[in-house]
Amino acid sequence: MMIKDINGDQPKLFWVLHLGGWFAWGVIGKFALTRALLEDTAPNYFLYVMVITVIAIGLSLGLRYLYRFLWSRPLWIQGAGLLLGSAAAGFLWLRSRSYIYTHWVENSSDMDAWLEKMGSAAELYEKVSYMETFISGWTVMLAWSILYFLIKYYRIFQEVQKSALKSAAMAHEAQLKMLRYQLNPHFLFNTLNAISTLILERQTEPANRMVTRLSSFLRYSLDNDPMQKITLEQELAALKLYLDIEKVRFEDRLNLDLDIGEEASQALIPSLLLQPLVENAIKYGIARSEQGGLIRIAARVFAGDLLIELSDDGPGVELEDGLIPDANGVGLRNTRERLAELYGNRHSFRLSQASPHGLTVNIRIPHETALK
Numbered sequence: 001m002m003i004k005d006i007n008g009d010q011p012k013l014f015w016v017l018h019l020g021g022w023f024a025w026g027v028i029g030k031f032a033l034t035r036a037l038l039e040d041t042a043p044n045y046f047l048y049v050m051v052i053t054v055i056a057i058g059l060s061l062g063l064r065y066l067y068r069f070l071w072s073r074p075l076w077i078q079g080a081g082l083l084l085g086s087a088a089a090g091f092l093w094l095r096s097r098s099y100i101y102t103h104w105v106e107n108s109s110d111m112d113a114w115l116e117k118m119g120s121a122a123e124l125y126e127k128v129s130y131m132e133t134f135i136s137g138w139t140v141m142l143a144w145s146i147l148y149f150l151i152k153y154y155r156i157f158q159e160v161q162k163s164a165l166k167s168a169a170m171a172h173e174a175q176l177k178m179l180r181y182q183l184n185p186h187f188l189f190n191t192l193n194a195i196s197t198l199i200l201e202r203q204t205e206p207a208n209r210m211v212t213r214l215s216s217f218l219r220y221s222l223d224n225d226p227m228q229k230i231t232l233e234q235e236l237a238a239l240k241l242y243l244d245i246e247k248v249r250f251e252d253r254l255n256l257d258l259d260i261g262e263e264a265s266q267a268l269i270p271s272l273l274l275q276p277l278v279e280n281a282i283k284y285g286i287a288r289s290e291q292g293g294l295i296r297i298a299a300r301v302f303a304g305d306l307l308i309e310l311s312d313d314g315p316g317v318e319l320e321d322g323l324i325p326d327a328n329g330v331g332l333r334n335t336r337e338r339l340a341e342l343y344g345n346r347h348s349f350r351l352s353q354a355s356p357h358g359l360t361v362n363i364r365i366p367h368e369t370a371l372k
Helices: 002-008 010-037 045-070 075-105 108-118 121-200 204-223 232-253 275-284 331-346
Strands: 254-260 293-302 305-312 348-353 359-366
Touching: 010 045, 010 121, 045 075, 045 121, 075 121, 121 204, 121 232, 204 232, 232 254, 232 275, 232 293, 275 293, 275 305, 275 331, 275 359, 331 348, 331 359
Parallel strands: 254 293
Antiparallel strands: 293 305, 305 359, 348 359
16 A cells, blocks of 8 residues: 555655665665675775765756756757766766765875875876766766656656546547437437327327326436446336336237346346347337237346347348348447447347247347446
């Protein structure tokens, strides 16, 4: 939990990395390595390393403010600032290290005597040692600067990626809501047409019953969150509200047969998934048969998937590539698109001819329950 809190707090994360990195360099990269390479070091060498580490911390903090000033500038200016800033910090670090070393760790008179013994090679040694120390300091500062920019750009990349994922999620949610709410006007249009027909035929009592049941169904539809999945049992309860409306038109010509497994009844599905399919079965099956017909819904859980089969025994329709040709309704198309948005390639939706006649719809989606 503490690591997550630090990672979410950018100033705190900077100080943890900044101080931790520099003290790791001082203790391991400078002191421990020097002790491993040399047989002996000065008594106060560890304090010297800690002092130059603190100086490096201060100098790199100055680089941080420089880079923050250059952050909104063009990339080439940032690159030039990185190189020149690292060189300046490396030079200042070199001067301070040389001064502290000669005035604290090694006595300057002892150093002069040692150089005098070296004779003509002393001047070359001093230059090589100076350049080596400068290059070492500049390299360390450059490494710090590169890490600073890399972490900064990585965090920006993370923010952009998070924003893109959030935008994609919002677009996905908007698409699902659009598809879900599209069912309401589609269904309402068909139902109002039926009510209008009953009124024109002066069948006022059936028309009144249909309006009352339409009100109950729409209240249920609008009260449910379109993004929230419901159990198959709840979906069937809503479907019965819809069938109550259709029974006003078809009376005994419309029958429903349910064969729902106990485990399947508690499986989660998108709300109002079955209503447009039943509406399609009524339109292409029951309504075209003088005797009416039967709509059968079966559901089982198998191999981690929920399998739903909806069929009617109407006259059936000719299918082309698994689609109903010349079908202008939104019901089947809406259902396909909703399933594709929710489950991607983890679902299947297939139409086929029923035996001996009629249409069958098979749906396979991942089995989910409210307990997950």
